[in-house]
Amino acid sequence: MHIPADTLERIERELTLTPAREEAIVADFRAAMAAGLAGEPSTLRMLPSHLGKPCGDERGLFLALDFGGSNVRVQLVELCGGGRWLVRRQTAAPLKDPAGAYDHTSAAATGEQLFDFLAAQIASLVDGGADYLLGHTFSFPCRQLDLGHAVLLGWTKEIKTAGVEGREVNALLAAALARRGLAGVRPVAVINDTVGTLLAAAYRDPAADIAAICGTGHNTCYYDAARDLVINMESGNFAARPFTRWDDALDAASEHPGTQRLEKMVAGRYLGELVRLILAGLGDPVGQPYSLTTADLADWLANPGQAPSRRRLAALVAGRSARLVAATFRGVLAHIDPGRKTGHTIAVDGSLYEKMPGYAGALAAALGQAPVLVKDGSGVGAAVAAALAASRR
Ligand code: BGC
DSSP states (O other), rough: OOOHHHHHHHHHHHOOOOHHHHHHHHHHHHHHHHHHTSSSSSSOOEEEEEEEOOOOOOOOEEEEEEEEESSSEEEEEEEEEEEEEEEEEEEEEEEBBTTTSOBTTTTTTTTTHHEEEEEHHTTSHHHHHHHHEEEEEEEEOOEEETEEEEOOOOOOOOOOOOTTSSBBBHHHHHHHHHHHTTTTTEEEEEEOOOHHHHHHHHHHHHHEEEEESSSSEEEEEEEEEETTEEEOOGOOOOOOSSOHHHHHHHHHTTTSSSSSSTTHHSSHHHHHHHHHHHHHHTTTOSSTTTTHHHHHHHHHHOOTTSSSHHHHHHHHHHHHHHHHHHHHHHHHHHOTTTTTSSOEEEESSHHHHSSSSHHHHHHHHHHTTTOOEOTHHHHHHHHHHHHHHHHHH
């Protein structure tokens, strides 16, 4: 479909962050961090993770469970010291069967079914009688009671499984492991995926002190050196004003309106839907809600044969995401090192960052430094967290 040039220009203006707007977002983000830390009302929860950074010489063989949304992955990770690790074995499975046989993320699924499924994946990797310490990367907002225990505050990323919100997730996991005859597998740590990414990066690079996920969901954590503590900001809930009419429409139709407003502007779960809403408003219907995925946008951008106006919209929405995320990173840098006295490695993982054409470059340009891609941080990070838990015993 042809979109008139003036219409496209108007949309472009709505989706473009002016330098002044960008600076305002940096300042707003920094203020939200300060408010959250002071216990005042804030869109940033600033959740303490109950751990600091590894020294890089932690060693041993650990199980890592990575549960963050669309897939579950289990790895047997050997930490070798000297910042090196090996993934000995691994397995992965979708939480929603592509053929439709099961969906452990729907409101009809129960926590028991979900955690039994996770335990079944663990069982496929290790022997029943064996003893393992397990690190659990659970990528949702949690109130962390201590390193080994965390209560789910609320689902994000449109997950709806019943009977998990308000529960301690490692207790649910331990119960499922016991039902499965895997009592020798002991969940000793539970961490957010941003924290896992930071631990994996810091295991080999002491300068790593900020980590983010730009994937299905979005969030950033950082290391507070004064408190020797990693803080999970749950920055997906930040309100990066102003919102466009498409942001408001997507939010209003989402599972939890009013929450995760930044995530709904920047994360892979939502970018395709934003473009679909823009196109639908122009009379170019591309199907049901969420039928256009972020992977589709990546295909459009990689394929010059696609209609130029569609490619332009995809680039605008993805580019806005990269610049918004960069503005929040600048807010964190301003908070942890106002005078910018030292270098900071920023670790990023996630399919959006890794695969969307132009995304990593746009983020680096807006930030003034290139983040490092730390792949599979949540697996290795969970092993590092389990090692830190073991060393405290
Ligand atoms: C969750 C975060 C998580 C992020 C990336 C968000 O929806 O609230 O806890 O870190 O997704 O997976």
